[in-house]
Amino acid sequence: MQKNLMTKRINTKHMVLLGIYTAIALAVFAIEAQLPPIVPVPGIKLGLANITTLLLISEYAKRDAFVVLVLRIVLGSIFSGQAMSFFYSLAGGLLCFAAMSVASLALKNENLWFTSIIGGIFHNLGQILIAMFVLKSENVLFYLPVLIAGGIAAGLFTGLSAQFLILKASRIKLFKNKNF
Amino acid sequence: MKSKTPFLVVTVLALLVFSLLGAYFIFSFKKSKTIAKIYKDKKLVCSISLDDVNQAYTIEIKGENGEINVIEVDKGKIRMKEANCPDGTCVRMGWINGGLLPVVCLPHHVVIEIEGEDDAEKFDDKAY
């Protein structure tokens, strides 16, 4: 798998797969956006699209996960038509990705649920930082404990979902043929 | 190799307990005097002494691109009554009445904060 990451050559199959994963992530993202928020606190949501990122980090390569994440955020913001949400998503998404990369490296791809929790927490941290900057309000920081708790809950859910998915998918050998 | 899972579970639980304790403290905090300050695009729109409100009324804040936020003020409490922002979280947050958490409308850059004391005096308005 590490070899995949190193080969710079992009072949058609690779590209198609990334495209499919981006489409899946976007679809999940769009569906979640239609659901009413679970908790009435700005910034708290399940982040179902993170399942795709987790899947790619653990089963493919971090670089692929990164590409799909950025594509999903850019396209998602364009489709939803909100310029501001782009910055929130990007800050949250990038911080989440960085934290998950480190965590998955340290855990050697085991305990995906924990990686996901770390991602959830850092995603919310990124959002709160942007909110502080945009609104120039330090009081926004009082949301931190709530957002950490929310990040843990959402991260656990998406992490277990990803683990479950990988378990099921490995039975039908979905990821068996992943050497592009 | 020893499994890391128990260690990770304990870490997460500890973090969860701490954040929930923090959240509990923040939610249960109550300021003595309640002065609400409404900000739009980082600028103070108005400050209201909530204890002095006798009859509920609304304040409408309009932004540049047809952004509308309707804030309702009542004795001792304030809330976002209506907003045409995409997520509507600010409206769902409901009333606040002296806690630490501000009502935030992220898409419209509207913040309602409660401040404990305003130079120990109550003012009708402010020249700046």
Next chain:
Amino acid sequence: MDKKKISILNLAWILILTASLSFSGCRTDMQEASKTEEIFGTIVSVKAYGENAEEAVFAALEKAKELEKIFSLTISDSEINYVNQNAFKDAVKVSDEMFYLVCRADYFSRLSGGAFDYTIERLIDLWGIGNDWARVPKISEIEPLVGLHDYKNIVIDSQNHEIKFKTDTAMLNFGAIAKGYIADEMKSEILKHGVKSALLNLGGNVLAIGKKPDGSLWKIGIANPFNPSSNIAFVEVADCSVVTSGNYEKYFEEDGVRYHHILNPETGFPSKSGLAGTTVISPVSADCDALSTATFILGVEKSVKLIESLDGVEAIFISENGDITYTSGISKYHFKELN
């Protein structure tokens, strides 16, 4: 069975009665309306009390938007932009509102010896403070626009309501008086609706109409220039405007130096008179607006003399070292410092 029906009917009646009673109770209460909108690049909020409050607030905001179309430099087809583009070539016939404000601005320009100058749009535009393209211009760019006293080069034809520029450096900018004038016009709109108690705030310019609904004076805080979110003092007024100019309102930083938005027409640079903020109180908001800028540039000594020479105007000066100076009649506004 019958008994049950009757008791339900009774209950309904009681409900309707209490509801109507509580409704009529509401109606006798004081009406209150308040609205905030972004007009003229600033946040304008209007609060009115009493009968017709709702209509008065609406009309006042409409008036402000109407005037914005005349005086806004950011609206490309505004009257002021038309005048600026054409008045050097030919005399331009202007609206009554424009003519009035040119006359008032001319008066304050002469009164302050050019500290307040409504013809320095080119200098203001050069700096661009308050815009994202704000920068420190080159000396060679500033030089030709300094010390022009172009307010003396505006020909005002009061018979035909025409204006002509004698020099091509002159361009109008009412940034230091228009907000005050708009507040005054909003006030007359509110009074027309029979509202006797209202409060206007145009980006920090306060205009109090009448007294508070309970008959007490309006208590207006004055921003602390060193920490604008808090107040340094307050005054209590009725039928009065309170306007503050300060170096903290709009500024940008370059190479660690802060450049605020109040330019001295004599130097072409942000004013360095030793003042951090000035507050002017008088019944007319346009006067307050113009004088707060003029005094900020003139500095304490000249400003105290200037304000003392005017009837019905008082002022508070806060210098950069924190000293507070005020004019002799300030006590009638119950001026009080806060710590």
